[in-house]
Amino acid sequence: MYRKEYPRPALVRAQWQNLNGSWDFAFDDGNVGLKEQWFKNGKFSLKINVPFAFQTPLSGINDQSFHDYVWYRRFFKVIKEEGKRYILHFGAVDYECKIYVNQKLVSEHIGGQVPFSVDITDFLTFTTEELVVWVFDPSTEVHMPRGKQYWKEKPEVIWYNRTTGIWQTVWLEIVPEAHVTQMRITPLFDEGKVHFALTFSKAGEKLAIKDTSGSVKYTAKPTALKHEFTIQVFNDQKDYETKAWSPENPYLVSFTLAYGDDQLSSYFGMRKVHAANGVTYLNNKPYYMKLVLDQGYWPQSLVTPPSKEALEYDIKMAKAMGFNGARKHQKCEDPYFAYYADKMGFLVWGEMASSIRFNEKSAWRDKHEWPQIIARDYNHPSIVAWVPLNESWGVDDIAHDKRQQQHAIELYNLIKSLDQTRFVVGNDGWEQVITDICAIHNYNHGKHDDKEAIAAFNKSISTKEDLLNSRPAKRPIYANGYSHQGEPILLTEFGGISYQMTEDKGWGYTAVGDAKHLLSEYKRIILAIKESTALAGYCYTQLTDVEQEINGLLTYDRNPKLPVEKVKEVNDLIQKYK
Structure with missing residues (x-):
């Protein structure tokens, strides 16, 4: 079995x-399973290796054709224990699903990027429990969050093979x-404190938080289902410098x-942006x-990391190259990515898969999933930005x-x-409206x-005026009626050299x-970025090759195309703000 590790490391x-x-x-x-009640008497003629989608080699099926x-x-x-509850978790199921336990419908979920539980x-x-999952993932639907999953049968250009169904751990x-159902941790950096917001299944139990030495940092007996408090973390200026x-x-x-x-362990980081x-x-x-653009695809498993170590390796290689x-x-990545980013020290801009075209349904689908993404990943100090839209995909x-x-x-x-x-980056690339960062894509x-x-390229990024007046991909940097309000300007896609x-x-x-x-x-492009008087950062395209895209610094199977220390030497040429 793959992916044996505990699935929620934070x-x-x-x-x-x-x-x-x-x-x-x-x-x-033929879409007859619900009518014929396959959750009671289905004919399951195949085997699949969960959590890999049927389109992948690691699933054991490896069929890339349309099956919606x-x-x-x-x-x-499972062993019965008195006073316990049994919570079934799905890390992610793309896109709609129904969950049956012992032939009873227990849950329905819409959204292919986020976890859910019941x-x-x-x-x-x-005794022996039966778990059945029905999935609907329309292969050609363009009014739903697809990300890089192509709506045509064969991948081409920037579009990749699809992922259908279960693609993260089931547990x-x-x-x-009486247990904690939600925990939201907010660093109050300027005050040197951390704020906890807890939600419980039942009130009235004793609450205690201890550090790794066993010292009690907070104790209470909450009388309501929600409980909030703060703990002092920094005690002097040295703490601000070292912690x-x-x-x-x-x-x-x-x-x-x-x-x-209820006993659980976790962590937080004191960070402010x-x-x-x-x-x-x-x-x-x-x-x-x-930054480096990271698509998060693997040749044997597509969007599902083949192991948690695969995520750790990608971060290790990116840091070794000076990113x-x-x-x-x-994509909303496997939870171990942000976990390793927290542990290893690596900034993350988080995204969700975009739709391709706009209508009322695509708008609802965007708004439906984003709160669930933030709920899952809010506590990670490594995540410093959210990117709800990319290059006007889904809002063309x-x-x-x-x-x-x-x-x-x-x-x-x-x-x-x-x-x-x-930060919230409103529409990464161009045609921005309201945003915390002016994010520009330029492959010219x-x-x-x-x-x-x-x-022409060097001039287009040399000054603030040149950047804001540029039209990469023949599109304006801001949408009609909107303009730059002083936010930092970053070149968030460029390069893509094959x-x-x-x-x-x-x-x-x-x-x-x-x-x-x-x-x-x-090096030529980085030196041009260095000479810019306005750019506050960059994101190079891209970390790895993916399918027909061979513009990575690593191959699809993660072999470096050039010495990583040489890439670091180039990235180190920019020492702004040091």
Whole structure:
């Protein structure tokens, strides 16, 4: 079985059961399963290795053709314990699903990027349990969050193979009747405090928080289902210097929390981001972001990381190349990514898969999933920005369409209402309305011998006026009726230089024939960025090759295309704010 590890590393309980592994599986291309009640008497002729989608080699099926309706089934046993509740968790199921336990519908969920759970205690027999999952994932639907999953049968250009159904861990958690159901941790950096907001299934139990030495930091006996409090973390200026979280000093405060018989362990980091005078700040100090675009795809498993170590490796390689963070592109990544980013010191811009076209349904779907993403990942200090829209995907007429502009504004305000501790990048790329960062995409760097294109690119990023007046992809930086309000300007996609190292042919925005020229071209663009008087950071495209895109610094199977220390030397040429 793959993915055996505890699936929620930032909030850990001792009692749990992994439900990954071999499941019964069936395609329902005629969409007859619900009518024929396959949750009672389905014919499951295939086996699938959960949590991998049927489109992947690791699933054991490896079928990339269209199958919009699929079914899963597995049997499991669990020991009955008095006073306990049994919570069934799904890390992510793309896109709509129904969950049946012992032939009873226990839950329905819409949204392919986010986790959900259901208390199945009252549906268990404590003999042999039957779990059945129905999934609907429309292959050609463009008014739903797809991200990079192509709506045509064969991947091409920037669009990849699809992911249908279960693609993150399925697991069972055993908790006491009275337990913590939500925990929201907010660093109050300037005050040197941390704020806790807890929600309980039942009130009246004793609450205690202890540090790793066993010292009690807070105790109470809440009489309501919600309870909030603050704890002092920084006691003097030295604490601000040594205990603030950053990529250079990923200091985390670990703790245990007891609420009655409920025992859990977690951590937090003291971190603050804000912007002023066109500059991004980390912990009240100017900070230059050097990010890399990370698609989060693997050749054997597509969007599902083959292991937690695969995520750790990607961060390790990115840091070795001199990047201090990543823009995790068009997916809500496996929880271990932010966990390792917290531990290793790595900034993260979080995204959700975008729709392709706009209508009322796509607007609802965006607003439906974002609160769930923030609820899952709010406590991670590594995540410093949310990106609700990318290059006007799903709002393709936003430049002039007031309804689509309003949708972008509502997404920005929705996220801000839920999380005021991070940047919100309104529409990464161009045609922005309201945003905390002016994020520009520009791949017009030209070929190495195209002096005219090179000169034009260098000028287009040289000053604030040039950046704001540029029209990469022939689109304005701000939508009609909106303009720059002083927010920091970052070049958040550029490069995409292809270098073919294997027999698999592909494409990039420009191409080179060997590692030496890949490095020289990368250096040329970084030096142009260095000379810019207005850019406050960058994000290079991209970390790895993906399918037909061969413009990564690593191959699809994660082999470096050039010495990582040489890439770091180039990134280190920019030492702004040091």
